Amino acid sequence: MSPRPERYWQRRPLSSRGFALMTQPSFFLNVAELLLQFRVRRSEVGDGEEHWLRHRVFEALEELLAVIVGGGAPDVVLVRADDPELATEAVRALRAALKGQPTRIWVYGAREQVLEEAFWRPVYEAGADDVFSWRPELASERLKLRLHALARRLDRRSDVDHAMELVRKTIDVLPHAVFIRDASGRMVFCNDFVSTFVGLSEQELLGTGVSEVVIGPEDFRHQEQGFLAVLQSGVPLAREEEWIRADGESRWFQVTRVRIEGSDGRLYVVGLASDITRVRTLAEQIHERDQVLAQINEHMPAIVFQLERRADRSFEVPYLRVGQLPGFEKLRELSETPERALLRVVSEDLARLEAEDNDRPGDLWRGKFRMIDDEGCVRWMSGHASAKQGPEGLRWYGVLSDITERELMEERLAMADRLASLGTLSSGLAHEINNPLTVVTSNLDVLLRGAGQEVSPELQKEMLASAREGATRIGAVVDRLRGVNWSGGSEAPANDLRAIVDTAVRLVRQERSFKADVRVAAGARLWVDGAAGSLVQALVNVLTNSAEAVEGLSEERQVVEIVLAEEAGGRAVVTVRDRGTGMGEGVRKRAREPFFTTREVGEGSGLGLYSSHAIAEALGGELTLLSQEGVGTTVRIVLPAEGRQEEGGEAVSPERRRSVLVIDDELAIVEVIARLLKQEFDVFLATSAQEALERLDEGERFDAIISDLMMPQMSGMALLEVMQERYPEQALRMGFISGGLYTEEAQGFVEERPERLLIKPFDARQLRALVEGVARQGEGGSEMGGTRRGSAGGA
Numbered sequence: 104m105s106p107r108p109e110r111y112w113q114r115r116p117l118s119s120r121g122f123a124l125m126t127q128p129s130f131f132l133n134v135a136e137l138l139l140q141f142r143v144r145r146s147e148v149g150d151g152e153e154h155w156l157r158h159r160v161f162e163a164l165e166e167l168l169a170v171i172v173g174g175g176a177p178d179v180v181l182v183r184a185d186d187p188e189l190a191t192e193a194v195r196a197l198r199a200a201l202k203g204q205p206t207r208i209w210v211y212g213a214r215e216q217v218l219e220e221a222f223w224r225p226v227y228e229a230g231a232d233d234v235f236s237w238r239p240e241l242a243s244e245r246l247k248l249r250l251h252a253l254a255r256r257l258d259r260r261s262d263v264d265h266a267m268e269l270v271r272k273t274i275d276v277l278p279h280a281v282f283i284r285d286a287s288g289r290m291v292f293c294n295d296f297v298s299t300f301v302g303l304s305e306q307e308l309l310g311t312g313v314s315e316v317v318i319g320p321e322d323f324r325h326q327e328q329g330f331l332a333v334l335q336s337g338v339p340l341a342r343e344e345e346w347i348r349a350d351g352e353s354r355w356f357q358v359t360r361v362r363i364e365g366s367d368g369r370l371y372v373v374g375l376a377s378d379i380t381r382v383r384t385l386a387e388q389i390h391e392r393d394q395v396l397a398q399i400n401e402h403m404p405a406i407v408f409q410l411e412r413r414a415d416r417s418f419e420v421p422y423l424r425v426g427q428l429p430g431f432e433k434l435r436e437l438s439e440t441p442e443r444a445l446l447r448v449v450s451e452d453l454a455r456l457e458a459e460d461n462d463r464p465g466d467l468w469r470g471k472f473r474m475i476d477d478e479g480c481v482r483w484m485s486g487h488a489s490a491k492q493g494p495e496g497l498r499w500y501g502v503l504s505d506i507t508e509r510e511l512m513e514e515r516l517a518m519a520d521r522l523a524s525l526g527t528l529s530s531g532l533a534h535e536i537n538n539p540l541t542v543v544t545s546n547l548d549v550l551l552r553g554a555g556q557e558v559s560p561e562l563q564k565e566m567l568a569s570a571r572e573g574a575t576r577i578g579a580v581v582d583r584l585r586g587v588n589w590s591g592g593s594e595a596p597a598n599d600l601r602a603i604v605d606t607a608v609r610l611v612r613q614e615r616s617f618k619a620d621v622r623v624a625a626g627a628r629l630w631v632d633g634a635a636g637s638l639v640q641a642l643v644n645v646l647t648n649s650a651e652a653v654e655g656l657s658e659e660r661q662v663v664e665i666v667l668a669e670e671a672g673g674r675a676v677v678t679v680r681d682r683g684t685g686m687g688e689g690v691r692k693r694a695r696e697p698f699f700t701t702r703e704v705g706e707g708s709g710l711g712l713y714s715s716h717a718i719a720e721a722l723g724g725e726l727t728l729l730s731q732e733g734v735g736t737t738v739r740i741v742l743p744a745e746g747r748q749e750e751g752g753e754a755v756s757p758e759r760r761r762s763v764l765v766i767d768d769e770l771a772i773v774e775v776i777a778r779l780l781k782q783e784f785d786v787f788l789a790t791s792a793q794e795a796l797e798r799l800d801e802g803e804r805f806d807a808i809i810s811d812l813m814m815p816q817m818s819g820m821a822l823l824e825v826m827q828e829r830y831p832e833q834a835l836r837m838g839f840i841s842g843g844l845y846t847e848e849a850q851g852f853v854e855e856r857p858e859r860l861l862i863k864p865f866d867a868r869q870l871r872a873l874v875e876g877v878a879r880q881g882e883g884g885s886e887m888g889g890t891r892r893g894s895a896g897g898a
Contacts, residue, residue: 118734132254133177134158137167139184156250164193171200178206179250182231183214187222198230207232207253211246215279215862254859275422280356280376286369288312288330302349333360333372343379354380404428408444410488410499416457420444421498429507430476449473468499471506471573483510501561536577543577546570568781597745600667600675607642607807608665609802611650619681623804623832625667629675632747633701633722639725640741641715645738648712652683652736673785674724675744680737686730692729704764715740738810760785761806761878766795766822767840768814776809776840784874799830807878808833809870812841812849812860820852836881840865 134156159177161167180197184190190210197208208231217236226234275295276279283292290311298305317386326344333340341359348354355408356376363371401424409422423441425434434444445453452472468488476482488501489641544647546566601623608621631638646663654663660682668676686694695716715724715738724742762785767773770790777786787805789795792814810819819839824878826834841849842863853860 113291132156132179133249134179134181134250135167135170135177136160136181137164137183138162139164139186139189156254165266168196168200171197176204176206179253179649180206180208182208182210183212184210185214185217187225189232190222191225194226194229195233210234212236214629224801234637239354246251278378280374282374282376284330284372285372286334286371288327291371300346300348329358329360329576330372333362334370337362344376344381346376354378355383378554391641399426400649402427404505406434406444406484406503408441408488408499408501410501410504411496412462418445418457430478430480430482432507433477434785449475453748457507461490462497462680464490464497466490468501471608474503483507540577543570543574565778597630597632599675600638600742602623602630603631603638603800604642604665604667604677605804607646611643611646611682611802619650619663620829621663621665621802622830623665623667625832627669629669631668631675631722631742632646632745633742637718637722641718641740642677642679644712645740649679649681649738651685651686652681669744673744675742677740677742678737679740680735682735685732685734685736687732691728691730694730695726712738761874762787762804763874764795764798764803764805764808766790766792766808766810766814766819774793779870780874783871792822795822796825799826799833804833806836806881808837809874809877810837810839812839812852820848836877838877840873 136158138160161170180199182190182193184193194208194210197206210223210226210231211234213219213236215236217234223231223234250365269339269547277294277296280296280300281292281294282290282297285291290308293305293308295305296839298308329340329342332338339361341357344356344358346354346356355378357379358374358376360372360374363373366369396707403426405426406425406428407422407426408420410418411421413419415558420441423434423444425431434447448456449472456470456472459468466488466489468486471485473481474484483506484503485506486501486503488499490497490499492498495759519812546569550563550566604623604625608623649663653663662682664680665677666678668678670676695712712726712728719726719740719742722742724740727739727741728736729739730736760783763775763780763782764787765776766789768790773788773790777788780786784807787798789798792810793816795808795810810822812819819841823834823837838859838861839853840861840863859873859877861869
C-alpha cells in the first residue's frame with residue numbers, strides 16, 4: 104500500500120457565509136486544465152470561484168509537470184486538444200510524472216473527430232480515463248456538473264483516505280517494527296522501522312515470504328512456526344527473538360503476533376516488535392551482579408541483612424544471609440530463621456539499638472554491639488547500614504562483620520601506649536626527683552661523716568635547711584602529680600595547667616632530640632580537674648606530633664607555640680600550634696581514628712591523637728584539629744576550668760612557692776642570693792649565661808630570673824636578647840643586679856628598663872621585691888617601680 108502524498112492544492116477556507124449555511128457541501132476538488140492546441144483565454148470550467156472547486160489553468164505541459172513532480176498532483180487533469188498525437192504525448196507524460204497516483208485525466212475537444220477511434224484509442228492506451236467532445240454552448244455547464252458529481256464521490260472517500268494517511272504516518276514514526284502478513288505468509292505491509300532495520304525498501308519487502316527475508320540468524324523456521332501458530336489458533340503469541348540489523352549488529356526484540364480478519368474475509372497476522380536489547384542487557388548484568396553478590400555473600404566473613412521496624416519500635420528481619428563467618432555456622436542452617444538472629448544480640452545492646460532515632464530515608468547507621476556466637480561466647484560486631492524507602496515502608500540494608508580480634512588488639516595497643524607514656528612519665532619524674540634528692544642525700548652524708556667531729560651549729564643548720572629544701576621540692580613534685588592514679592572514684596584533683604604544660608614539655612625534650620623553639624604564652628593561672636598523668640600524656644602525644652612535624656625544616660619554621668587561655672563559659676584552652684608540614688584533608692579527617700598513622704610500619708601505634716582525644720572527652724572537654732598542608736597544624740584542647748573559692752567567696756589560687764633562677768659568674772654571690780631567697784622561694788643556681796640557656800632548652804621554666812648584668816663570655820644584656828628571641832615569655836620575668844654601670848652600653852640598657860635593675864649592695868627585702876616585681880610582670884601584673892639601689896649593709 105503506497106502512501107498518498109500531500110496534495111499541492113489545499114481546501115480553501117470557507118467564508119463566514121459558508122459557515123452559516125449548513126446546507127453548503129463540505130467537499131472540494133482540485134482541477135488542473137491544460138490548454139494544448141488552442142490558445143483559448145476562456146476556460147470551459149469557469150472562474151473556479153465555487154467553494155468546492157479549486158481550478159488552475161496551464162498553457163504549457165512543462166509547467167504542469169513541474170507542479171506534479173513538486174508534489175502538487177491534482178484530483179483531475181483536463182487536457183483540451185483536438186490533435187490525437189499531441190493529446191497522446193501529453194497523457195503519456197502526465198502518467199509518468201504521476202507515478203501511479205490516482206489522478207483522473209480527461210481529454211476533451213470541440214470537434215466530432217475526438218469521438219472517432221483513431222483519436223480515442225491511442226489516448227486511452229496512453230493512460231487517459233475518459234475522452235469526450237462538447238459543443239461550445241453546453242460545454243461549460245455540463246463539464247461543471249460532471250466535476251461536481253466527481254467531487255462528491257471523491258469527498259466521501261477522502262475522509263477515509265485522510266484517516267488512513269494519518270494512521271500510516273503514525274505507524275511510520277513509531278520506534279517499533281509493525282508488519283502484516285497474509286495467510287500465505289507474504290508481507291502486505293511494513294512501516295519505515297522495518298525497512299530501515301532490514302535495509303530494503305517497502306516495495307522490495309512487499310510480497311516476500313517469511314523464509315525469503317531472514318531477519319534472525321537462521322531462525323526463519325522459528326518465525327514461521329510462530330506465524331503459523333497464530334494464524335491457525337488465533338491466540339496471540341509474544342516471545343523474544345534475535346534479529347540482525349542491516350549493519351550486522353544483533354538486536355533482541357519482544358515480538359507480539361495477533362491474527363485479524365480483513366473486510367474481504369481473509370486472515371492476516373499483524374506483528375509488533377519492540378527493541379529490548381538494552382533491557383535484556385541490563386537484565387543480564389543484574390543477573391550476573393546478583394550471582395556475583397551471592398557468591399561474595401556466601402564466602403565473605405560477614406552477615407548481610409535487612410531490617411524493618413515494627414510499630415512498637417522492635418525489629419524484624421525479612422532477610423539474612425550469613426557468609427563464612429566463624430562462630431555463626433548455625434545461622435547458616437535452614438532451621439535458623441532470620442528472626443532468631445536478633446536473639447543472639449546482647450539484650451542491653453539490642454535495647455540501645457532499638458532506642459536510636461533513625462527512621463528517615465537516607466539515614467546512615469554505623470556502630471558496634473555484642474552478639475553471642477554458636478559456643479555462647481560474646482563477640483563484638485561492627486555494622487554499617489542505610490535506610491531506603493520501599494513499597495512496604497522503610498527498610499534498612501546493611502552488613503555486619505566480626506571485630507572481636509580488632510577490639511582486643513586495640514585494647515592491647517592502648518595498654519602498650521599507656522605503658523609507654525607511663526615509662527616516659529616515670530623517667531621525667533625520676534629526673535625531677537633526683538636533683539633535689541641529691542641535695543638531701545649529700546647534706547645528710549656530710550652530717551653523718553661529721554658525726555663525732557665538731558661541726559659548727561651554723562653549718563649544721565644550713566645543711567639541714569638545704570636537706571629540708573630538697574625534701575620540700577620532692578614533695579612538691581609528688582603533690583603536683585598526685586592525680587596520676589586517680590580513677591574517677593573520688594573527687595577529681597585540681598591541677599595547675601601551666602605546671603602540666605611545663606612537665607609535658609620537659610618530658611618530650613628528655614625523650615627525643617627536640618630542637619624546636621617552644622614558646623609558651625599564658626595569662627592568669629588556670630586550674631583543671633582530672634588526673635595529672637592523663638593530662639600530661641595527652642599533651643605529650645600532641646607535642647610529639649608537633650616535634651616530628653617541624654623536624655628537618657628551616658630554623659624559622661622549627662617553632663612550636665603553646666597558648667593557655669580561658670574562654671567564655673569558664674573553660675580552659677590549650678592551643679598547640681606548629682609550623683610543620685601540615686596534613687591534607689584526607690589525613691586530617693582520619694587523624695583521630697584509632698590505629699591510623701602516617702609513619703612507617705612499626706614506628707607508631709596510631710593511638711597518639713586518638714588517646715589525647717579520648718582523654719579530653721573523658722574529662723568533659725574536646726580536642727579539635729586544624730591543619731593546612733605545607734603551612735602547619737593547630738591542635739586545640741578544651742577542658743573545664745576549676746574555680747577555687749575562699750571563704751570570702753572570691754576565686755583565688757592556692758599558695759605556691761615561686762621558682763627563681765639566679766645567674767652570676769661569682770659562686771659566692773650566687774650562694775648569698777640563694778640564702779636570702781630560699782626561705783620564700785625555690786632557688787636554682789647557674790654560674791654562666793650558657794648554663795642558664797641550657798636549663799631553659801631542657802624545658803625548665805621559672806617565675807623569675809635574676810642575672811648579673813656584666814659577665815664574661817655572655818653578659819646579662821646579651822642573655823636577654825637571646826631569651827627575647829627564643830623564650831619571650833621568660834624574658835619578661837628577667838631582672839638584673841650589678842655592682843656599677845661602667846659602659847655606655849650598660850647605661851643605655853638600664854635607661855630603657857630601670858625597674859628591672861638592683862644595684863649592689865642590697866638587702867633581702869630589696870632582693871625579694873625585685874623577684875616579686877619581675878614575677879608579676881611576667882604574669883601580666885602591675886609594672887615595677889624605678890631603679891633600686893641597695894643599702895650599705897647588704898650584699
